[in-house]
Amino acid sequence: MTELIAARTLVAKALELELAEVPASGDVETLPAWDSLGHVKVILALESALSRMLTSAELAQIRGIVDIAPLLATDIP
Amino acid sequence: MSTWKPKQAILLETPRFQLRSMSRRHAAKASLVWTEDAEFMAALELPAGGWLLRRWRRRLPRFDNKQNFCLAITRKGEDRLLGYHTVQLTDGVAFIGVVVGDKQWWGQGVVAETRAEVLRFLFEDLGVVRVWGTPIGRNMPSIYNYQRLGFVYEGALRQHRPTRDGGRVDMPIFALLRDEWQARRAARKTAP
Numbered sequence: 281m282t283e284l285i286a287a288r289t290l291v292a293k294a295l296e297l298e299l300a301e302v303p304a305s306g307d308v309e310t311l312p313a314w315d316s317l318g319h320v321k322v323i324l325a326l327e328s329a330l331s332r333m334l335t336s337a338e339l340a341q342i343r344g345i346v347d348i349a350p351l352l353a354t355d356i357p
Numbered sequence: 358m359s360t361w362k363p364k365q366a367i368l369l370e371t372p373r374f375q376l377r378s379m380s381r382r383h384a385a386k387a388s389l390v391w392t393e394d395a396e397f398m399a400a401l402e403l404p405a406g407g408w409l410l411r412r413w414r415r416r417l418p419r420f421d422n423k424q425n426f427c428l429a430i431t432r433k434g435e436d437r438l439l440g441y442h443t444v445q446l447t448d449g450v451a452f453i454g455v456v457v458g459d460k461q462w463w464g465q466g467v468v469a470e471t472r473a474e475v476l477r478f479l480f481e482d483l484g485v486v487r488v489w490g491t492p493i494g495r496n497m498p499s500i501y502n503y504q505r506l507g508f509v510y511e512g513a514l515r516q517h518r519p520t521r522d523g524g525r526v527d528m529p530i531f532a533l534l535r536d537e538w539q540a541r542r543a544a545r546k547t548a549p
Contacts, residue, residue, distance in 0.1 A: 316498035340529035
């Protein structure tokens with residue numbers, strides 16, 4: 281649950297949205313602000329949060345909040 | 358089914374754009390100016406500047422409107438080339454690619470809108486069973502455009518392509534099957 285909120289918060293900040301506008305089910309198809317340029321912002325914000333570059337496999341599989349949460353899980357104490 | 362026959366020029370339309378068959382010569386000539394743009398060429402992992410028309414043209418296959426297509430993207434009512442889609446057909450499988458060279462249109466949903474119509478043409482009119490493509494490593498907008506239209510990540514061609522700095526980069530494989538495309542379309546029609 282904590283990582284889902286962290287993922288929602290990260291995406292909301294990257295896309296300049298309110299947290300309430302980013303449901304846990306939010307993804308590239310359901311969030312209008314998550315367009316191609318928004319996607320770049322989300323990925324760069326995620327890499328900044330993780331302090332590392334994503335692998336090509338990770339990059340290719342991030343399409344929504346539920347894909348970001350597990351990556352952040354390893355970063356949450 | 359479409360009335361389109363092999364070797365005929367293709368003309369497709371979306372709400373904002375028109376897609377029209379284009380020759381290799383025309384595609385190369387009209388897009389040569391983009392080779393001067395470092396940002397555009399970086400997305401292709403190619404060096405910017407100094408490209409001769411002949412060398413740039415050689416990077417494209419011959420488009421015969423039978424197995425190889427190049428579809429120019431223009432805004433409806435205008436002739437200026439914004440980008441183009443490429444399609445290579447083999448045994449009911451289509452390998453696709455796209456570039457948008459007009460940077461004013463980056464982030465404006467050009468690929469999502471026009472690729473959706475290319476997919477409809479391939480699956481519905483041509484009866485293709487599988488469409489796939491391979492964005493280059495960290496080309497995030499390109500990866501996004503596959504995800505946005507429901508393509509499935511199938512793995513990667515590891516270290517498949519040389520980079521400008523002498524390294525190698527993976528190329529993720531994204532594919533969409535006709536059944537998956539039909540299911541998505543049906544779901545959209547029944548969505549509230």
